[in-house]
Amino acid sequence: MKFALILIAICTLTSATLEDDFSDILSLFPVQEMRAIARTYLNSDVEFQRVVGYLQGPEWASLVTKVRENPTWKEFKAYLI
Numbered sequence: 001m002k003f004a005l006i007l008i009a010i011c012t013l014t015s016a017t018l019e020d021d022f023s024d025i026l027s028l029f030p031v032q033e034m035r036a037i038a039r040t041y042l043n044s045d046v047e048f049q050r051v052v053g054y055l056q057g058p059e060w061a062s063l064v065t066k067v068r069e070n071p072t073w074k075e076f077k078a079y080l081i
Helices: 002-013 018-026 031-044 046-055 058-069 071-080
Strands: none
Touching: 031 046, 046 058, 058 071
């Protein structure tokens, strides 16, 4: 709990935008290494291939579209920006 409060306090005291914060967080991840691991699993793991297939399929696309069109989501997204 204390960590969360400190994190919130730091975020509110900085002048960085939310986009800057996300960029900073993303820079902490070893993206190239993660892509290499994903490629390895995509070539060898049947369950991983199924998950990727689902995420690229029409059912997932339909869910994403429904969320994007949801007024509550739009309000929340506008609030974050």
